[in-house]
Amino acid sequence: MLRPRRLVVASVPTLMAGRILLGAAEGPAASMSMHALYKWLPPERRALPSALQIGGAALGTLIAAPLVTWLIALAFGMVAVTIPLHYMTTAEVVPPAQRGAVFGIVAGIGTLPGLVAPFLTGHLIDTADTPAAGCTTAFLVAGAVMLMAGTCALTAIRPEQDARRLGLDVRPQP
Incomplete structure (x- = not known):
């Protein structure tokens, strides 16, 4: 069984730092890749690569979300996944x-x-x-x-x- 100490993301500060770095890189990524596509390809050949770039980003999120949730559960235990869900459920039925x-x-x-x-x-x-x-x-x-x-x-x-x-x-x- 994989132990949390063997994972790179086995501490909250490391997880936060990784998320901050990902956010900093993720912001300009779409516009930079689209700019590169528009510089490399003539106008009549830009449609398919642009669609693949946009679809690939969505597909990456679709694949990464369950994978990252699984990694967080593995590193920090199921409590790290269930406690936020517990509070969200409680917030739905309790007056503000x-x-x-x-x-x-x-x-x-x-x-x-x-x-x-x-x-x-x-x-x-x-x-x-x-x-x-x-x-x-x-x-x-x-x-x-x-x-x-x-x-x-x-x-x-x-x-x-x-x-x-x-x-x-x-x-x-x-």
Whole structure:
């Protein structure tokens, strides 16, 4: 398995620096490549290369977006992908005046497992007959908690119903 320390983009500052450099190069890239095409080719032969250049940029984004998301998930864990989605989903159903308080509660509840899980896992390993049995029990407990939380979320979360109840605009977006 590929470990995060082996990745070049295994730190947030490196990721930010790469994104800044990409943005600085990406801005003038389309106009510079189009300018080069117009200098190299006569007017009657510019249509296909121009279309390929524009289509290639869109195709590159189509391929790179899932790939970069996968690399971020690999380098930083799935939390780096799911936390922004969690906040976006919450923002859809919470009125703007209450979002700050709700995000604070969500952040507090979200960090609680980071305090409880190491203690509980250590306790399960220490009280088991063997460390392997304790790890197995801890793994099964974590799986059961995730299964219960997922089931609760699937049965309780209804964004459209909550938005209607709160009087928010629920028209489908095109």
